[in-house]
Amino acid sequence: MTEIAFHFNVPDKLGYACRLLRKAYRSAAEVGVLGPAPLLAELDRALWSFDQLEFIPHASTKQSGGVVGRYTRVWLAPSAADVPHHGVLVNLGDEVPEGFERFARLIEIVSTDERDRQAARRRWRHYGDRGYTIQRHEVGAAS
Template sequence: MTEIAFHFNVPDKLSYACRLLRKAFRSQAEVGVVGPAALLGELDRALWSFEPLEFLPHASARQAHTALAAHTRLWLAARAAEIPHQAVLVNLGDSVPEGFERFERLIEIVTPDDADRQAGRQRWKHYSDRGYEIQKHEVGA
């Protein structure tokens, strides 16, 4: 069964995601990130520049069947089904990612914004109602 973790009270979703992806990359983990296209575009740009001396190789899941696939373990996709592995999925969106069940781990990132917290609560309820054990991490407490 998929391990699910919620990271609540994240002050800045993009910079937190960058740090989380850097940690995953350093530990050799394969990670897919899903969310709205505009937010994924911002994350793509942020991964190029969030650390002055560091670049995290990443790609759009549309590039999974190109030569680039051999050089990255970080994938950005609109849908979980597009991600070419089943290890870790990070959700930056408001809804439950379709197909999350095929991943070993799912990480939900939730900011203190009222709308984002409410969407996070709905996702928590979805997972809980289906019997998933959920880990809670208070980030900006």
């Protein structure tokens, strides 16, 4: 069964996602990141520049062919079906990712924005109603 964790009260969702992806990359984890296209485009730019001395190799599932597809462990995708592995799924969107069940882990990143928090509550209920055990991480100002 998929391990599910919510990271609540994240003041900077993109910055937090970058740090989370850096940690995952360093541990050789395979990660798919889901979210709306504009947010994924912002994340793509942020992964190039969030740390002056470090770059997190990543690709969009639109670039899945060739060399990029063989060597990338971090994928930015519009849907879980587009992610070419079953490792970790990070959700930056408002909806329950269709097909999340095929992943070993799902991480939900939730900002301090009230609309984002309401959407997260709906996702939490969805997972809980289906019997998933959910871990809660309070991030707050320590992100």
